Amino acid sequence: xxxxxxxxAAALTAVAVVLGLFTVQGTYALWSAAASxxxxxxxxxxxxxxxTAVNTGQTTTMTLADGSAATLTLSPAGTLGPGTSVYGGVVxxxxxxxxxxxxxxxxxxxxxxANVSGGTLAGYVTVNAKTAASSAECSTATGFASISxxxxxxxxxxxxxxxxxxxxxxxxxxAPSTVKGxxxxxxxxxxxxxLCGVPSGC
Numbered sequence: 001x002x003x004x005x006x007x008x009a010a011a012l013t014a015v016a017v018v019l020g021l022f023t024v025q026g027t028y029a030l031w032s033a034a035a036s037x038x039x040x041x042x043x044x045x046x047x048x049x050x051x052t053a054v055n056t057g058q059t060t061t062m063t064l065a066d067g068s069a070a071t072l073t074l075s076p077a078g079t080l081g082p083g084t085s086v087y088g089g090v091v092x093x094x095x096x097x098x099x100x101x102x103x104x105x106x107x108x109x110x111x112x113x114a115n116v117s118g119g120t121l122a123g124y125v126t127v128n129a130k131t132a133a134s135s136a137e138c139s140t141a142t143g144f145a146s147i148s149x150x151x152x153x154x155x156x157x158x159x160x161x162x163x164x165x166x167x168x169x170x171x172x173x174x175a176p177s178t179v180k181g182x183x184x185x186x187x188x189x190x191x192x193x194x195l196c197g198v199p200s201g202c
Contacts, residue, residue, distance in 0.1 A: 048096055049104070049192045054089035054135045054164070061095075062192055069189075076169050077139070083173030089138035089166040092190065094157045102159045103195040107151040111167075111188040119182035124175040127186060128168040131155065138166035147188075156195060165190070 049062040051072045060070040076088035096102045111127040128144035130137075131154050137143075144166070154163040169186065 049106075050093040050095050051190070052091040052093070054091065054138050054166075062092075062190070074167065076167070080169065080171050082171055082175050085141065085168050085170040087138050087141075087166065087168055089132070089135055089164055090190070091135055091162050091164050092154070092157065092192070093162040094159055094192075096159055104157045105193050105195055106154040106157060106163060106165070107191045107193065108147060108154075108165050109151050109189040109191070110147045110149065111186055114185045114187075116183040116185060119179065119184070121175070121179040121182040122184045124172040124179060125184055125186070126170045126172070127188075128170070130166050130168075132164040132166050135164050135166075138164065141168070144168040151191075 050059060051062055051070065052059045053072055053074050055075050055077045056073075058072060060072050062070055064070050072090060074088040074090060076086035078084075078086035080086045092106045094102070094104050096104075108129055113122040113125050113127065115122045126146075129147050129152050130143040130145065131152065132138060132143075152165070154165070157163050
């Protein structure tokens with residue numbers, strides 16, 4: 001086992017394949033609005049979106065204090081073997097303190113599956129996803145599909161509300177013995193976009 005957070009997987013009879021850390025990186029879509037205001041006090045609002053890993057409870061805000069995108073590590077639950085899948089997910093919460101209506105939509109981009117140290121395991125690993133109302137749905141095998149080039153878009157997330165992205169990581173039943181001991185890193189990007197509070201946004 002390379003680290004406690006790496007997912008161990010039996011690739012072939014009693015041989016371990018280590019699936020690299022599954023990371024989610026968050027960003028905000030550009031948003032702006034212009035309006036005239038009378039002289040007085042103006043208070044800025046926070047476009048704050050929180051990410052919580054389903055299996056570990058690890059949390060972060062989508063963007064760090066220095067403005068860079070946060071990275072959250074997901075640890076899929078279960079043992080991955082040829083022809084089987086493991087599951088993980090992330091809860092995304094709209095924590096804005098803006099006044100009025102401030103709905104958002106979250107988009108999960110297509111995953112990147114990268115071999116570690118020149119391996120070939122990535123060619124046998126697939127990632128599917130679905131949106132869900134609760135993290136409990138991430139442990140069920142139904143409803144998963146590949147993420148299109150347009151991404152997987154959540155239902156509208158109201159201020160104070162949450163949505164869940166569930167991920168299914170699968171290893172092909174045709175994975176050869178040559179991939180034993182290899183690892184991959186899986187990453188994807190989440191983007192939060194404001195729906196209300198900007199012109200033509202609602």
